[in-house]
Amino acid sequence: MRIAILRFLWLALAACSEPDETARQVELFDPDVVQDFALELTAADLATLEASATMPGDFPYVPATFRYKDVTLANVGVRFKGNSSRAPVSMWKHSFLIKFDEYVPEQRLFGLKRLGVDNAIQFGSLFSERLLNDMLAAEGVPASRANYTRLTINGVYKGVYVNVERIDKKFLKRHYDDNDGNLYKCDEGGPGGKLDYLGDAPSLYARMDGKPTWQAETNEQTADLTDVIALAKTLQSGTIADVKAALDTENLTKTMAVAMLGGAFDQGTGFQAHNYYLYRDPATSKWTYLLHDTDVGFADNAFGMIPVIDGWNAATPRPVTPLPLVDRILNDPALRDEYRAHAKDYLEKYFEPTKLGAKLDALYAQIATDLERDPYPKVRVVVPNIVGYPAIVEDMKKFIRRRYDTAKAQLEGL
Numbered sequence: 091m092r093i094a095i096l097r098f099l100w101l102a103l104a105a106c107s108e109p110d111e112t113a114r115q116v117e118l119f120d121p122d123v124v125q126d127f128a129l130e131l132t133a134a135d136l137a138t139l140e141a142s143a144t145m146p147g148d149f150p151y152v153p154a155t156f157r158y159k160d161v162t163l164a165n166v167g168v169r170f171k172g173n174s175s176r177a178p179v180s181m182w183k184h185s186f187l188i189k190f191d192e193y194v195p196e197q198r199l200f201g202l203k204r205l206g207v208d209n210a211i212q213f214g215s216l217f218s219e220r221l222l223n224d225m226l227a228a229e230g231v232p233a234s235r236a237n238y239t240r241l242t243i244n245g246v247y248k249g250v251y252v253n254v255e256r257i258d259k260k261f262l263k264r265h266y267d268d269n270d271g272n273l274y275k276c277d278e279g280g281p282g283g284k285l286d287y288l289g290d291a292p293s294l295y296a297r298m299d300g301k302p303t304w305q306a307e308t309n310e311q312t313a314d315l316t317d318v319i320a321l322a323k324t325l326q327s328g329t330i331a332d333v334k335a336a337l338d339t340e341n342l343t344k345t346m347a348v349a350m351l352g353g354a355f356d357q358g359t360g361f362q363a364h365n366y367y368l369y370r371d372p373a374t375s376k377w378t379y380l381l382h383d384t385d386v387g388f389a390d391n392a393f394g395m396i397p398v399i400d401g402w403n404a405a406t407p408r409p410v411t412p413l414p415l416v417d418r419i420l421n422d423p424a425l426r427d428e429y430r431a432h433a434k435d436y437l438e439k440y441f442e443p444t445k446l447g448a449k450l451d452a453l454y455a456q457i458a459t460d461l462e463r464d465p466y467p468k469v470r471v472v473v474p475n476i477v478g479y480p481a482i483v484e485d486m487k488k489f490i491r492r493r494y495d496t497a498k499a500q501l502e503g504l
Contacts, residue, residue: 114200118158118253119235121224124456125253127207128157128242129168129188136244142170143184151192156199163199167192171206183249183466185209186241206254207241210385212471215482216461217453218387219252222352225440229344232265232380238457249464250457257367257380259308271370272313274304275382276358282319283363285415287326290319304368318368321377325414330422338371338378343419343429345381350407351433351441351497353398353489356386359416361396361409379415388486392472399489404433404497405504434501443491450490454483 118125131139135152142149151167167189186207190197199205210216219236226233234255241248255261262269280303282288282295292315295303306313324336333339346359358366358379367380390398402409407429408416419425440446461468461479470476476485 108201111201115202115235118200118202119237119255121220121235121237122456123237124250124460125158125237125239126242127205127239127251127253128245129186130155130157130244131168139168139170149187151189153193154188156188156190158199161199163190163197165193166190166197172209182211182469182471183209183251183464185251202256202260203258204256206256207239208252208254208385210252211466211469212385212392215470215479215486216250216252216385216457217450217483217486218352218354219254219385220453221446221449222348222354222381222384222387225348225352225436226345226381228440229348229436231341231344231348232261232378234261234382238460240460247463247465249466250460252385257307257382262308262369266369266371266373268372270308271372272309272317273307274313274315274318274368275307276304276364276366276368279303279362279364282322284358284413285322285325286412287319287322287414290316290323292316292319295319307367317370318377321368322414325418330418330425333418333422336375336377338374338376339419339425340428342379342415343425344432345379346407346416346419346429347433347436348440349381349384350402350404351436351493352384352387353389353402353493354381354384354387355392355396355398355402355409356383357381359407359413360402361398388489389470389472390489390492399493399496404437404500405430407433430501430504433497437494437497437501441490441494441497443487443494446490447487450483450486454479 131152131154139152149169149171151169153165154168156163156166169187170184171187172185188205188207189203190199191203208219210219223233223236234257236252236254239251239253241251259269262273276283280295280297283303288294295315297303302315304315304318321336324332349357349359355361356365365383367382369378369380371378392398406420408420419429468478470482470485473485476482
């Protein structure tokens with residue numbers, strides 16, 4: 091009897107706290123507010139964190155205290171995050187992952203398990219993620235909320251970061267009636283990362299380091315890749331009716347248009363087969379492709395070798411072949427027309443240079459003063475000759491104008 095009463099009280103408390111959690115999350119990701127996050131670490135833990143920048147393998151967590159407004163959480167886990175941005179800390183600022191329950195079970199910030207604090211300096215230089223995620227959200231596509239934060243570590247200002255919502259069960263709860271389905275993350279890619287079917291055995295979809303191409307982010311004990319492999323098999327040999335039954339194609343055609351027009355090439359619909367999530371909604375049994383790490387936009391010829399504009403045709407956005415996920419859309423006349431209708435619509439609605447330039451200027455105005463005292467080099471890492479944020483913003487506008495003109499000609503020339 092006592093256990094039943096305690097369970098009832100716990101459920102009642104959880105139900106009461108949920109509206110408050112939702113309100114605090116809205117506050118945390120308020121797009122018009124630059125937040126302040128503070129981390130405090132011991133000297134030894136800070137040294138371990140900084141040394142991990144050049145260590146092979148996964149970044150280790152170290153304990154820290156996290157402060158935000160009226161909230162202080164002790165013993166949170168903090169580590170660096172990122173793949174291509176992994177470099178000695180003296181070169182440019184690192185991104186951080188803050189995990190609230192790494193050392194304290196069930197510890198949360200407004201119901202959130204983790205926060206991603208992104209440097210966003212390589213491609214979009216703090217702006218791409220904000221712009222592209224807002225477009226996706228406006229079109230009803232599940233996308234991470236994001237705003238800016240000033241970060242200090244042990245009282246030392248570390249610069250401006252993008253505060254990005256993590257894609258996890260809490261994210262899924264905002265967008266789906268049922269968040270108990272399998273969620274996979276394709277982070278660094280690997281065999282089958284393009285959703286190309288290699289066979290039924292999960293072992294065929296493992297990287298050389300032994301990690302699976304898709305890591306289970308939910309249902310870790312039961313999600314064994316067989317369902318995502320079945321999706322790859324459907325994309326290869328299923329009928330178009332099978333594809334539509336297995337995949338949220340409307341979400342995908344919208345995502346393809348935004349990613350292409352924004353130059354988000356580092357994705358499963360672009361030049362690289364990684365940086366995306368797949369979620370299978372139990373209510374519909376359909377998979378949703380979820381864009382991730384969208385700071386890689388608005389830069390042409392990144393690293394001097396990726397022809398984002400010339401190599402990514404707006405009418406047939408197949409930058410590499412084969413690309414099964416995109417191929418099934420483009421090879422079906424009705425789905426191809428659906429994609430092209432979205433691309434034409436978004437080109438004028440979101441990517442018209444005057445409109446998008448004004449939004450870019452507004453985002454820059456939010457953080458211009460804070461960027462002046464940012465202690466790290468003010469460069470786009472993939473375009474190192476562009477120095478200083480006024481030049482970075484103008485370089486992004488140059489991309490926007492050329493992408494708009496090129497895409498308009500390609501879409502009108504059908």
